[in-house]
Amino acid sequence: MGSGNSFKRVILALLGVIVAGAAAAAETCREDMVYLRGPGGEAAFRVEIADTDAERAQGLMHRESLAASAGMLFVYPNPRPVGFWMKNTLIPLDMIFMDATGTVRRIGHEAQPHDERPVMGGSGIQTVLEINGGLARRIGIAEGWEMRHPSVDQDRAAWPCAAG
Numbered sequence: 001m002g003s004g005n006s007f008k009r010v011i012l013a014l015l016g017v018i019v020a021g022a023a024a025a026a027e028t029c030r031e032d033m034v035y036l037r038g039p040g041g042e043a044a045f046r047v048e049i050a051d052t053d054a055e056r057a058q059g060l061m062h063r064e065s066l067a068a069s070a071g072m073l074f075v076y077p078n079p080r081p082v083g084f085w086m087k088n089t090l091i092p093l094d095m096i097f098m099d100a101t102g103t104v105r106r107i108g109h110e111a112q113p114h115d116e117r118p119v120m121g122g123s124g125i126q127t128v129l130e131i132n133g134g135l136a137r138r139i140g141i142a143e144g145w146e147m148r149h150p151s152v153d154q155d156r157a158a159w160p161c162a163a164g
Contacts, residue, residue: 029161034073034129035148036096036104037159040140044069045131051075051151060130061088071131075151082125083118086111092133094141097121101158102147107136127151 034045046069050056056074060066076082079100086093095108108119110133121128127147136142146159154160 029148029150031150033149034071035159036129036141036145037148038104038140038142038145040142043139043141045071045129047071047073047129049073049075049151059084059089060091060093062090064090066091066093066132068132068135071129073149073151074128074130076126079124079126081123082121082128084108084111084121084128084130085118086113086115089113093130094133094136095119095121096129096131096136096141097125098127098129098147099124100126100153101156102127102149102152103158104141104143104145104147106143107141109137110134 031049032046034047036043036045046067048071050059050072051074056076059074060072074082082097084095089111090113092113093111095111096104097106097108099105105125106121108121111119112133127149129147148157148159148161150161152160
């Protein structure tokens with residue numbers, strides 16, 4: 001297959017992420033979906049949840065691919081300092097670190113496979129969304145964007161879930 005076809009597939013996948021995000025405002029929260037919004041627009045990702053020590057330790061290790069509209073959401077019971085590494089991770093990832101309100105506080109862009117240097121999110125982090133490396137920049141996700149997901153305490157959420 002030519003590189004032109006690969007480029008077209010990437011563009012179509014990105015458009016799907018952005019279009020899916022546009023529908024987010026009308027939906028209630030779902031455990032398997034993360035919605036992000038900011039001045040540049042909205043995005044949606046189908047996620048796997050890692051909310052136990054074992055699931056967080058495993059993360060996306062040994063995965064050979066990740067769909068453009070997919071990710072993994074790491075959920076901690078309380079805000080804390082968080083850092084990730086890429087040991088045994090086969091694909092580049094963006095790491096989106098969010099506080100207890102679901103607000104993006106830091107993005108680790110394009111962490112490289114097998115890199116054991118920690119990517120630090122800072123203190124007060126409660127959730128981390130891992131997506132394909134480079135996707136955050138392509139979509140325009142930045143610090144200050146807000147996440148909507150049921151893992152965020154709805155009384156504190158910057159972008160609360162819609163009523164059922």
